Amino acid sequence: MSDVHQLTALCRGKHVYIQTHNFPDPDAIASAFGLQRLLAACQVPSALCYDGKIDKLSACKMLDTFHIQMFPYRQLRPDMRETDYVICVDAQKQSGNITDFVGDEVACIDHHPTFVPMEYRYRDIRPTGACATLIAQYYQQLGLTPDTDTATALLYGLKMDTLQFTRGVTQEDISAFAFLFPLCDQETLARLERNNMEFNDLKAYGAAIESIVLYDKTGFSSVSFPCPDALVAILSDFILALQEVEVAVVFSFREDGIKFSVRSEDPRIHAGNLVHSALQGLGDGGGHAEMAGGLIRLEAVPKLGRYPNDAIRDAFLAALSIQRRANRAPEASQEDP
Numbered sequence: 001m002s003d004v005h006q007l008t009a010l011c012r013g014k015h016v017y018i019q020t021h022n023f024p025d026p027d028a029i030a031s032a033f034g035l036q037r038l039l040a041a042c043q044v045p046s047a048l049c050y051d052g053k054i055d056k057l058s059a060c061k062m063l064d065t066f067h068i069q070m071f072p073y074r075q076l077r078p079d080m081r082e083t084d085y086v087i088c089v090d091a092q093k094q095s096g097n098i099t100d101f102v103g104d105e106v107a108c109i110d111h112h113p114t115f116v117p118m119e120y121r122y123r124d125i126r127p128t129g130a131c132a133t134l135i136a137q138y139y140q141q142l143g144l145t146p147d148t149d150t151a152t153a154l155l156y157g158l159k160m161d162t163l164q165f166t167r168g169v170t171q172e173d174i175s176a177f178a179f180l181f182p183l184c185d186q187e188t189l190a191r192l193e194r195n196n197m198e199f200n201d202l203k204a205y206g207a208a209i210e211s212i213v214l215y216d217k218t219g220f221s222s223v224s225f226p227c228p229d230a231l232v233a234i235l236s237d238f239i240l241a242l243q244e245v246e247v248a249v250v251f252s253f254r255e256d257g258i259k260f261s262v263r264s265e266d267p268r269i270h271a272g273n274l275v276h277s278a279l280q281g282l283g284d285g286g287g288h289a290e291m292a293g294g295l296i297r298l299e300a301v302p303k304l305g306r307y308p309n310d311a312i313r314d315a316f317l318a319a320l321s322i323q324r325r326a327n328r329a330p331e332a333s334q335e336d337p
Helices: 004-011 026-041 057-066 073-079 131-142 148-161 171-183 186-193 201-211 230-241 271-278 300-302 309-325
Strands: 016-019 044-050 071-072 084-089 104-110 121-124 214-215 218-223 247-256 259-265 284-289 291-297
Touching: 004 084, 004 104, 004 121, 004 131, 016 026, 026 057, 026 084, 026 148, 057 148, 057 186, 071 073, 071 259, 071 309, 084 148, 104 131, 104 186, 131 148, 131 171, 148 171, 148 186, 148 201, 201 218, 201 230, 214 309, 218 291, 218 309, 230 247, 230 259, 230 291, 247 309, 259 271, 259 284, 259 300, 271 291, 271 309, 291 300, 300 309
Parallel strands: 016 044, 016 084, 044 071, 084 104, 104 121, 218 247
Antiparallel strands: 214 218, 247 259, 259 291, 284 291
16 A cells, blocks of 8 residues: 555645546545545645546436535636646546546556556555545545545445445455444435436437347447446446346447447456457557446547447457457366376
8 A cells, every 4th residue: 555645745735636537436536535535634625627527327416415526627727737736536647538637647546457557656556446445545544534424425436336345346445344334324325325327327228238249158239329438337237247148348329439338257358458459449448357448539430440330349359369268277288197
């Protein structure tokens, strides 16, 4: 674990922005909010910011419940300076899902694998189930007790990103839960976890079901109309729940390009490596062993030709074949004793 004292010392006296990825989900929002509260306790004021959209009901409910103020980049850009400090939270520079803001990205706190190594003056990138876990550890390291709202937000982000502790969970996540649970408001937590689907989401579910195609144990599903990042991710979890599917690839055609969400239950297939490999030369992608995302930007979509669904399927099947061959268990020796 990095020493958070170094981060507070680095930022003291500076104009600080805490930036999430472009479509902040509950874990990103909780982590940024928790870090903002922690820095404030150390006399370091900061502003939360993002570029993109907050377009999922669960994220909007968080902002309303905890009165969190996050500024879109277009609103901040006229006032931002190159000397301002930016802390990247739940994302890394050059990861394909975070805009390069005006300002100096001096720090990065993230739980995703690194695909493009970058230098930071403070770096804490560790494989945990949720970024909120890292922020909870900072409170413990500084001997601070998060207030009820902060503890509840962090616990909600932790539960959402680990799919209720069924995905990518580490011992650090369990320890963070034990730390946060006695401090949270359980009624607020339960209210946040209820009713996170909107009526319009049903159309996307119908399109995903209608379009699903299976190749061995890989399910491909496309949605021909725009879906928010969070909904594409939910659809990939939904497809993965099928008994016949071990790897799910879901993509949505949007105004900014084609958005991907990939899930894997096959121990031979690392979802982050799969989407990164499949989209090389077309777009950006990456993530964890079990869950990942990617984007083919609008200007690159013509590279897919007249039949983009077929081109996407072929790119992923080729990448799957390479991963499976690379991770095939060695055959037992046939030599005589």
